[in-house]
Structure formats: structure tokens, C-alpha cells
Amino acid sequence: MKLYPFLMSVLMISTVVLIACGKASEEQVGVQAENINWQGSFGTKGADIPALSEAVKNQIIQWSVFEDFEKEARSINGSTLDKLRNTSERLVHYSDSLSKKIPDTLRNNAVRSRLTVVNTRANMLFQEVRKSRIDSLEVERAIAEMNKATHNLFVQLNEKFQKDAIDxxxxxxxxxxxxxxxxxxxxxxKEELRDKNN
Structure with missing residues (x-):
């Protein structure tokens, strides 16, 4: 009789341990399966990011980090999750640098606000690809938003130089x-003076 409570507690502890171990192994299998499924690519190849005009290209030579940013921003489309993790980290770094070191010829509120949006979108993409449970739709949405922000920045730069040329x-x-x-x-x-003198 005295053994009965002891056996019951051992049985309950064993049951809890078995259930916990089963859930842990299911979670590990789920995480492994999740990682296996993310070998595909994200984003749309050939996303609509406009080319920069020659006037802009001549000015961004002074903005050394811009070329690196442009290369990384164009490369996020069609990337694997591992590549996105690396690229998004560099995009955050480059967009921070761009915001802090705007050349005088490009410094205006419109360009500054587009850079703020680009920086925000780069940070959101960075956070999305670093989550423990990846939601592919959210990653796709973050890439689309980053593409849109980059597109708007490039359009703004082109328009600024076009407007400057018109002005x-x-x-x-x-x-x-x-x-x-x-x-x-x-x-x-002179004619009036000549007429007066004559």
C-alpha cells in the first residue's frame, strides 16, 4: 500500500518525460523539414528596378557605398534563404551608410525620405529571414517591399537630376x-540718342 503512491508518482513522471521527449523530437523534425523546404529561391528575377541615368551615375561616384547597395539590392531576387540572410545583412549596413553620407548634390528631403524607407525595408527583410520559423509569404512580401523601396529611390534620383537639368x-x-x-x-x-543729336 505504501508502494502505491510511489509507483503512481514514478508513472506520472515517466509519462510527462515521454510526452516531452516526443514533442521535442517532433519539433526537431519540423525544423529540419522546414530547413529542407527552403532550398528554393525567393523574389522575382528581373524585378522592376530602373536603371540610373548618366547624370546620376556621374554623381554617385562620390557616394562609394551606393554601387555596393545597388548590386545587393538587385541580387535579392531569385536568392536562396541562406543568400538572403547574408544579403539582407549587407543591405542594412549599406542603407545605414547611405543615409548618413548623402552627397551635397543629392541632399534633399525627397531623397532623404526614400533612403529612410529603404533602410526600414532592409531591416524588415533582415528580421524576416532571421526568424526561427520562416514564413515564405512574409519573406516574399518583404522582398517585394524592398524592391518597391529601391525602385522609388532610383526613380527619385533620376527625377532629381532631370529636374535639376530642366531648372x-x-x-x-x-x-x-x-x-x-x-x-x-x-x-x-542708342538710336534715340542719335536722333536727338541730329
């Missing part, structure tokens, strides 16, 4: 028009 052309045209008007007024003034 410069307009300023040149105004200066030429003022010069023409000045020459015309000078010639009219």
Missing part, C-alpha cells in the same frame, strides 16, 4: 532672354 536650362534661357532684351534696349537707347 538649369530654364535659368540659361532666362539669362539669354534678359541679355537679348538688354541688347535691344541698348540699341533703342
Amino acid at each position: 538649369l536650362q530654364r535659368k540659361d534661357d532666362e539669362e539669354k532672354e534678359l541679355e537679348k532684351q538688354k541688347k535691344f534696349l541698348d540699341s533703342v537707347y
Whole structure:
């Protein structure tokens, strides 16, 4: 009779240990199966990231980390999970550097805000691919958002230089028009002086 409570407690402890061990092995199998399933690629090959204009390319030479960022941003599409983990880490580093070291010719609120979005999206992608349980839809969404942020940054850079070129052309045209008007007024003034003298 005194043995009965002891046997019951041993039986209960054994049951708990067996159940816990079974769940642990199921989780290990689940994690291994999960890792096996992620050998495919993420993102869309040939994502819509525009080319940079020649004017932008000439200016970003001063922004040395930009070329590295561009290369990594274009490479996330069609990457495996392991490659995404490495690439996302570099994207976070490069986007931080880009935000801190904007060249004077590119420094305006629109470019700064696009860089903030790029940095945020890079951090979100980094966090998503580092989770213990990978959700492929969330990884795809994070890549799509990163592509969109990169696209918007590149469009903004192209538009900034296009606008700067238009503004410069307009300023040149105004200066030429003022010069023409000045020459015309000078010639009219000279004619009036000549008429007065005659």
C-alpha cells in the first residue's frame, strides 16, 4: 500500500518525460523539414528596378557605398534563404551608410525620405529571414517591399537630376532672354540718342 503512491508518482513522471521527449523530437523534425523546404529561391528575377541615368551615375561616384547597395539590392531576387540572410545583412549596413553620407548634390528631403524607407525595408527583410520559423509569404512580401523601396529611390534620383537639368536650362534661357532684351534696349537707347543729336 505504501508502494502505491510511489509507483503512481514514478508513472506520472515517466509519462510527462515521454510526452516531452516526443514533442521535442517532433519539433526537431519540423525544423529540419522546414530547413529542407527552403532550398528554393525567393523574389522575382528581373524585378522592376530602373536603371540610373548618366547624370546620376556621374554623381554617385562620390557616394562609394551606393554601387555596393545597388548590386545587393538587385541580387535579392531569385536568392536562396541562406543568400538572403547574408544579403539582407549587407543591405542594412549599406542603407545605414547611405543615409548618413548623402552627397551635397543629392541632399534633399525627397531623397532623404526614400533612403529612410529603404533602410526600414532592409531591416524588415533582415528580421524576416532571421526568424526561427520562416514564413515564405512574409519573406516574399518583404522582398517585394524592398524592391518597391529601391525602385522609388532610383526613380527619385533620376527625377532629381532631370529636374535639376530642366531648372538649369530654364535659368540659361532666362539669362539669354534678359541679355537679348538688354541688347535691344541698348540699341533703342542708342538710336534715340542719335536722333536727338541730329
